Amino acid sequence: MNKSILFRFILIIFLGLSLLNPFYGYSQCNNGASTTNEGALSLLPTYQTINVNSGTRYTFTANGTITYIFTFCEGGGNHTADTQIEICNAAGTVVYAYNDDFCGLGSHIAWTCPSTGTYSIVIYRWSCQTNNVAVGKLAYKVMTPPSVQDCLGAIPLCNSVYSTTASYAGTGNYPNEIPTGGSGCPGNCLLQGEKNDVWYTFTPQTPGYVAFTITPNSTDDYDWAVYNITNYGCEGIYTNNSQTQVSCNYYNNTYYTNYPTGASVSGSGNCNMALESSSFNAVIPITVGNTYVVNVSNYSSTQYGYSINFGASTASIVDYTGPQLSHLIYDPYCGSSHLSVQFSERIWCTGTDATDFVLTGPNGIYSITDVWSDLCQSGLNSSYGDTYYDDLWNLELGDYLQHSGEYTLTLVGGGVTDICGNPNSQSSLTFTIVGIEANVTSTHSPCNGQNTGTISVSGITGGTSPYTTSWTGPGGFTSSSNNLTGLAPGAYHLTITDINGVCEYLETITISTPPPINIDTNIIPPSCGATNGSIIVIPSGGVSPYSLQLGAATQNGVTSSYTFSNIGGGTHNIIATDAAGCTASTSVTVAAPDNPDASFTYNGNQCFSPSHSFNFTHTGTPISGETYLWTFEGGNPGTSTSQNPSGITFSSTGTHNVTLTVTAGSCVDTEILTVNVYPNPTPNVNVTDATCGDCNGSANTIA
Numbered sequence: 001m002n003k004s005i006l007f008r009f010i011l012i013i014f015l016g017l018s019l020l021n022p023f024y025g026y027s028q029c030n031n032g033a034s035t036t037n038e039g040a041l042s043l044l045p046t047y048q049t050i051n052v053n054s055g056t057r058y059t060f061t062a063n064g065t066i067t068y069i070f071t072f073c074e075g076g077g078n079h080t081a082d083t084q085i086e087i088c089n090a091a092g093t094v095v096y097a098y099n100d101d102f103c104g105l106g107s108h109i110a111w112t113c114p115s116t117g118t119y120s121i122v123i124y125r126w127s128c129q130t131n132n133v134a135v136g137k138l139a140y141k142v143m144t145p146p147s148v149q150d151c152l153g154a155i156p157l158c159n160s161v162y163s164t165t166a167s168y169a170g171t172g173n174y175p176n177e178i179p180t181g182g183s184g185c186p187g188n189c190l191l192q193g194e195k196n197d198v199w200y201t202f203t204p205q206t207p208g209y210v211a212f213t214i215t216p217n218s219t220d221d222y223d224w225a226v227y228n229i230t231n232y233g234c235e236g237i238y239t240n241n242s243q244t245q246v247s248c249n250y251y252n253n254t255y256y257t258n259y260p261t262g263a264s265v266s267g268s269g270n271c272n273m274a275l276e277s278s279s280f281n282a283v284i285p286i287t288v289g290n291t292y293v294v295n296v297s298n299y300s301s302t303q304y305g306y307s308i309n310f311g312a313s314t315a316s317i318v319d320y321t322g323p324q325l326s327h328l329i330y331d332p333y334c335g336s337s338h339l340s341v342q343f344s345e346r347i348w349c350t351g352t353d354a355t356d357f358v359l360t361g362p363n364g365i366y367s368i369t370d371v372w373s374d375l376c377q378s379g380l381n382s383s384y385g386d387t388y389y390d391d392l393w394n395l396e397l398g399d400y401l402q403h404s405g406e407y408t409l410t411l412v413g414g415g416v417t418d419i420c421g422n423p424n425s426q427s428s429l430t431f432t433i434v435g436i437e438a439n440v441t442s443t444h445s446p447c448n449g450q451n452t453g454t455i456s457v458s459g460i461t462g463g464t465s466p467y468t469t470s471w472t473g474p475g476g477f478t479s480s481s482n483n484l485t486g487l488a489p490g491a492y493h494l495t496i497t498d499i500n501g502v503c504e505y506l507e508t509i510t511i512s513t514p515p516p517i518n519i520d521t522n523i524i525p526p527s528c529g530a531t532n533g534s535i536i537v538i539p540s541g542g543v544s545p546y547s548l549q550l551g552a553a554t555q556n557g558v559t560s561s562y563t564f565s566n567i568g569g570g571t572h573n574i575i576a577t578d579a580a581g582c583t584a585s586t587s588v589t590v591a592a593p594d595n596p597d598a599s600f601t602y603n604g605n606q607c608f609s610p611s612h613s614f615n616f617t618h619t620g621t622p623i624s625g626e627t628y629l630w631t632f633e634g635g636n637p638g639t640s641t642s643q644n645p646s647g648i649t650f651s652s653t654g655t656h657n658v659t660l661t662v663t664a665g666s667c668v669d670t671e672i673l674t675v676n677v678y679p680n681p682t683p684n685v686n687v688t689d690a691t692c693g694d695c696n697g698s699a700n701t702i703a
Helices: 005-017 374-378
Strands: 036-040 048-053 056-062 067-071 083-088 094-098 108-112 117-125 134-143 161-164 198-202 212-216 222-228 245-251 261-263 271-274 292-298 306-309 325-328 336-348 357-361 364-366 368-372 389-401 405-411 427-433 437-443 453-461 468-473 477-479 483-487 490-497 504-511 518-524 533-540 546-550 553-558 562-567 570-577 583-590 600-602 616-618 627-632 654-664 667-678 684-688 698-702
Touching (some): 083 108, 117 134, 134 374, 212 222, 222 261, 292 306, 325 405, 364 389, 374 389, 437 490, 437 504, 483 490, 518 583, 533 546, 533 583, 553 562, 600 667, 616 654
Antiparallel strands (some): 048 134, 056 117, 067 108, 083 094, 083 117, 212 306, 222 245, 325 336, 336 389, 405 427, 437 453, 453 483, 518 533, 533 562, 546 570, 570 583, 600 616, 627 654
């Protein structure tokens, strides 16, 4: 059922305006127009039922501030369609409209009449669908505020002894809670039903039995009965007396008044009546956790009062334990906006509100807009309305339960108190909503930087088809397709709604991409003039393992690092391919050391005298930081570290080795040249003397 935005808006406004009706809605169906008047309903304190069709209405008279229940969920009501209820005043104007799905698709309203008058209840199929269709059985009653003379207002056993100096008169606001007549024991023994009666209630907390004594003041004559109403409620005492009555005493002695009565270890049986019976029944065995009520009726109608003492009980029936959440009355479903909760015992009407509860689920925290009890609402405007308590409570939700998954309703510790003033400890109820389901598959981009992700949605079930698919994603991405391709990395949020727009399927799918492939290297340079260097390749990112290629060398299955050997100086290209087939490349330069060049020249061979001087010049290409060591065999000086030494002399003639050693780092080059120091030449002179008087002499030198 779809609760429109308008409905929520009006609901919030009216919640702030009225405490009488905690939930107002809107009329979708034209104030009861085009409906058939099927007659009048007479509302009683007990449920009555009637089979109803859609598009029908029934009139009834209501009194101001009194609460009336119309339900397809309780009191014998049931539903065969999605129902909607509206209440119109005599003028035909809708004064209350509520289409919440209280029990599945069945509606339930607790309406407090604003002023006395004639009203009509209109029954529709939700959203004003076809009229004259059987929608189920409507149960209805008036919720008269109960008093202590009614089972619903029973006095809790917060102490073991109660006493009064005046008896009660009449039967309270709910007559006929106990059947009259019959054959008596072993059945109903209170043959006159309720008579000037009062009710007590208790829930045993430990095993054992219950024993009590009613001691009349003066001549009062009291009868009593104990009922187990756990499974039947107060109404079950009348309709299921044989199942609810556990002990009853209707002892009658015309000549004996002011006699005590009750249940004791010396008593007998669980049903006594008439002269020959006993005024005391046997002790009453109990079941821990069940709810019992005790009815004390004043047969004599005299007004002296009595005391009742439960002190002989072995079971712990005085309540010292705080209430807890027991269970959900109706199973929530996808689209529910309401929860009905059963407490472990009745809690006070006053002080119980939405802040006492927290509801969490797949979509985080779900708001609770109001909490109410039909019984508490019925006594809201009575003079003693703050003395009521109930164990059946309703939670109106501000959010639909529209997401599949587990939900937890938590009762906050210390938020509520039971009828004896015991605060609650924190307790929780967990339930599961099965809504729209879908099969969502995705593929990721295999390589960094690619937009090749895909998402597919299939197998959508639940809710009411057809379905609407909606996507949002990174960079303002939107789509309504069930098949997405070419997706960039990021989070994509999927929402699937059914035709009613209530049930939702939510999922976030993250399309990922591997980190980029990164190639780190460590280089061990080669020796001088050699190819004995190494490159250690360390791949990362992408998808391990990797295939590495350096020049013509390859290595597969690398997971951490691999060392390529026999590397010489120069630039080397590296390619890394990951397991997904993605590649990355880089280039590294191996700086091989420069080889020094010891080549040199000199200024030529020379004669020893009259003087000689050799100058040497390094002709190799200089390398930054290289050093020189000259060695002159027989020279003066014998060594030099200059790049270009000069003025070198030799001590003797002949050949002399000159060695130049050039060192650059660990690299060395040596050059050796031989220089000649020639001896001075000695000439041979042949002389021919001149003849006398002639100038014909000669002299020749012979080398």
